[in-house]
Amino acid sequence: MFSKRCEYAIKIMTFIAHQQKKSDKKVDVDAISKAIDSPKAFTAKILQDLVKSDLLVSSRGRFGGFSLPDQFNISLSQIIEAIDGKKLLEGCVLGFGTCSEKNPCIVHHHLKSARQHLKIKLQETNLEIIAKRVNEKNAYFKE
Amino acid sequence: MFSKRCEYAIKIMTFIAHQQKKSDKKVDVDAISKAIDSPKAFTAKILQDLVKSDLLVSSRGRFGGFSLPDQFNISLSQIIEAIDGKKLLEGCVLGFGTCSEKNPCIVHHHLKSARQHLKIKLQETNLEIIAKRVNEKNAYFKE
């Protein structure tokens, strides 16, 4: 469903959101990759992409790190779009160039409602909600 | 959402179902790859996998080809499982080893209903229904 990069990206974002609920400190690559059990250098690359997409703010140098942008509640669909693009939510499931009502593929109508439902859920689910759940239920970041 | 192989597999199966509605003749690789606009040798590999999964029957030699097994209406979820495995419908969206209610990941509950909806749609949608639509609406196999 999601690429590996995207899986990491979701874990990264939720971890940072969770940390920032506890303190305002920036979070660095080392802490992130340890917490979510991901390869450090690869994690750093994904962080760069998230910064380029304005889903994170970075600061370099001593005591630098990553933090969420202010007044900006981020949804899963924003993270997915930043990393994997629009294909999952907007593209044709059979890989045709476009997905539209006017020119639907053979399965378009059969999966339309399910895809719409998924899209709404991914838009509704945001870091605020997830971070709250992590606190409440002590959900985990790695196995 | 689906791998390229799985996209081709769905097109392959629907094309064969459609052809067999018109005549009982077996369908060969050449006709399939031309109809769905897929690389021939790669298509042949996918066909082999579908035969191994018992979703198709093959016959070799002159006038050989592929046909649907008798008395066996195949759903999209069966095709997807045969080619991409259980990951999409049963695996954890964040890539953890297991997906369960007892040990849910941080997004498990948020996406549960959407995934369930998708699963049901993929189980409901079968080749009979799709092939019928192809006939009714003149839907296409390639762009």
Next chain:
DNA sequence: CTGAAATAAGACAAATTTGTCCTAATATAA
């Protein structure tokens, strides 16, 4: 100013997926 600690960025490497090619095995028509 200098050193240490952090992100940025580019080149490289490994793994996986996608796709190609060649040969073997098989079945049928003639």
Next chain:
DNA sequence: TTATATTAGGACAAATTTGTCTTATTTCAG
């Protein structure tokens, strides 16, 4: 029986994704 048309299968090649390494750049403490 023989030629031909088909699937089966293995080795290989290309493309993409995943992951690593090294160096530059930035920031701040002291």
